Amino acid sequence: xxxxxxxxxxxxxxxxxxxxxxxxxxxxxxxxxxxxxxxxxxxxxxxxxxxxxxxxxxxxxxxxxxxxxxxxxxxxxxxxxxx
Amino acid sequence: xxxxxxxxxxxxxxxxxxxxxxxxxxxxxxxxxxxxxxxxxxxxxxxxxxxxxxxxxxxxxxxxxxxxxxxxxxxxxxxxxxxxxxxxxxxxxxxxxxxxxxxxxxxxxxxxxxxxxxxxxxxxxxxxxxxxxxxxxxxxxxxxxxxxxxxxxxxxxxxxxxxxxxxxxxxxxxxxxxxxxxxxxxxxxxxxxxxxxxxxxxxxxxxxxxxxxxxxxxxxxxxxxxxxxxxxxxxxxxxxxxxxxxxxxxxxxxxxxxxxxxxxxxxxxxxxxxxxxxxxxxxxxxxxxxxxxxxxxxxxxxxxxxxxxxxxxxxxxxxxxxxxxxxxxxxxxxxxxxxxxxxxxxxxxxxxxxxxxxxxxxxxxxxxxxxxxxxx
Numbered sequence: 001x002x003x004x005x006x007x008x009x010x011x012x013x014x015x016x017x018x019x020x021x022x023x024x025x026x027x028x029x030x031x032x033x034x035x036x037x038x039x040x041x042x043x044x045x046x047x048x049x050x051x052x053x054x055x056x057x058x059x060x061x062x063x064x065x066x067x068x069x070x071x072x073x074x075x076x077x078x079x080x081x082x083x
Numbered sequence: 084x085x086x087x088x089x090x091x092x093x094x095x096x097x098x099x100x101x102x103x104x105x106x107x108x109x110x111x112x113x114x115x116x117x118x119x120x121x122x123x124x125x126x127x128x129x130x131x132x133x134x135x136x137x138x139x140x141x142x143x144x145x146x147x148x149x150x151x152x153x154x155x156x157x158x159x160x161x162x163x164x165x166x167x168x169x170x171x172x173x174x175x176x177x178x179x180x181x182x183x184x185x186x187x188x189x190x191x192x193x194x195x196x197x198x199x200x201x202x203x204x205x206x207x208x209x210x211x212x213x214x215x216x217x218x219x220x221x222x223x224x225x226x227x228x229x230x231x232x233x234x235x236x237x238x239x240x241x242x243x244x245x246x247x248x249x250x251x252x253x254x255x256x257x258x259x260x261x262x263x264x265x266x267x268x269x270x271x272x273x274x275x276x277x278x279x280x281x282x283x284x285x286x287x288x289x290x291x292x293x294x295x296x297x298x299x300x301x302x303x304x305x306x307x308x309x310x311x312x313x314x315x316x317x318x319x320x321x322x323x324x325x326x327x328x329x330x331x332x333x334x335x336x337x338x339x340x341x342x343x344x345x346x347x348x349x350x351x352x353x354x355x356x357x358x359x360x361x362x363x364x365x366x367x368x369x370x371x372x373x374x375x376x377x378x379x380x381x382x383x384x385x386x387x388x389x390x391x392x393x394x395x396x397x398x399x400x401x402x403x404x405x406x407x408x409x410x411x412x413x414x415x416x417x418x419x420x421x422x423x424x425x426x427x428x429x430x431x432x433x434x435x436x437x438x439x440x441x442x443x444x445x446x447x448x449x450x451x452x453x454x455x456x457x458x459x
Binding site: 038056062063064083 | 305306307308341342380382
């Protein structure tokens with residue numbers, strides 16, 4: 001059994017298994033808009049393998065991180081629905 | 084050309100050719116535009132789209148000021164996708180010597196009616212918080228602008244088409260001679276006048292076009308809205324842009340309407356390959372990070388190159404060719420073609436249609452190079 005860790009998505013605590021990607025934590029938090037396109041459309045994970053860049057979120061203040069390629073860490077602060 | 088309005092073929096639908104087409108068609112000429120590639124897809128698309136008044140010479144100042152005014156006049160008509168923004172230019176002074184240039188520039192622009200504001204060190208930090216601490220100050224040129232040049236070009240060309248001009252896309256001109264253009268498919272198009280507006284390609288089409296390609300690199304980041312607010316350029320840019328060094332870089336960043344940051348700039352003579360060159364790109368980015376350290380944390384998503392059509396006196400060639408009759412030049416704009424496209428279109432149409440120009444055309448006539456070593 002992997003350890004359970006806690007991080008926040010848009011300020012709300014979310015529990016995921018260690019080794020889960022941030023994209024999973026965002027989904028677990030019930031968020032559907034990971035970011036917004038230039039024309040304001042909601043975007044989310046498409047390819048799940050780091051190619052499409054649609055799943056970008058802000059992690060610990062750093063924008064444009066690919067949530068599907070970033071493993072969750074305890075205490076991480078994830079913000080969605082940005083640029 | 085007298086009597087009837089002339090029948091004109093323009094070679095090249097970059098921003099300069101499209102502006103010439105719009106002016107000539109609006110003036111009643113019958114215009115055909117030839118473009119072998121994408122409209123506005125050459126240096127027009129490769130550049131930054133900075134509309135800037137420059138003062139390297141009186142002649143450069145006259146043409147850039149005139150052209151910027153034409154852009155400001157046009158601004159209310161420009162559709163949103165042109166991304167026209169009056170963001171202003173900040174010329175950054177790194178030391179005391181450069182601060183004296185700020186004062187000089189302020190005086191020069193002021194006496195000629197161009198609004199500027201001197202920023203001290205603190206005002207500069209407030210205007211652009213991501214600049215490194217310790218810079219001396221800068222000069223804000225409040226009415227400089229930026230736009231997205233490929234879309235502006237399409238808009239200018241559409242204006243020409245509304246006035247009856249025609250576009251033949253996908254045809255490549257290979258040779259211009261008196262009143263005619265030969266195409267790569269063997270066809271020859273005849274006209275009263277031919278305008279060579281082929282930018283960096285213009286010297287390949289006919290003899291005696293004193294233009295050399297000057298390669299540049301640019302990088303663009305992902306979207307970081309508000310990271311930079313003005314076009315911000317180091318004053319050392321003037322040395323880089325107008326020096327004769329084979330290779331140079333300068334700090335030059337621009338906010339895009341999308342929130343992206345466009346990062347320049349480099350200048351290289353003697354390179355005709357389109358490849359991005361890692362050493363000069365790296366020098367360019369290092370220079371940018373020296374001025375704006377936080378740039379290092381942004382993600383660059385694309386880099387590319389382009390070729391500026393450069394002349395030896397940093398002024399464009401606008402007017403009749405010295406050797407070939409019934410051939411005009413509208414080329415040689417180097418890195419200022421987005422700004423000076425409108426002035427060029429107006430001044431070329433003034434010459435062809437016999438109208439009085441708003442500023443003297445003599446400094447830009449190709450005849451200033453007549454008798455130079457081009458016949459050697």
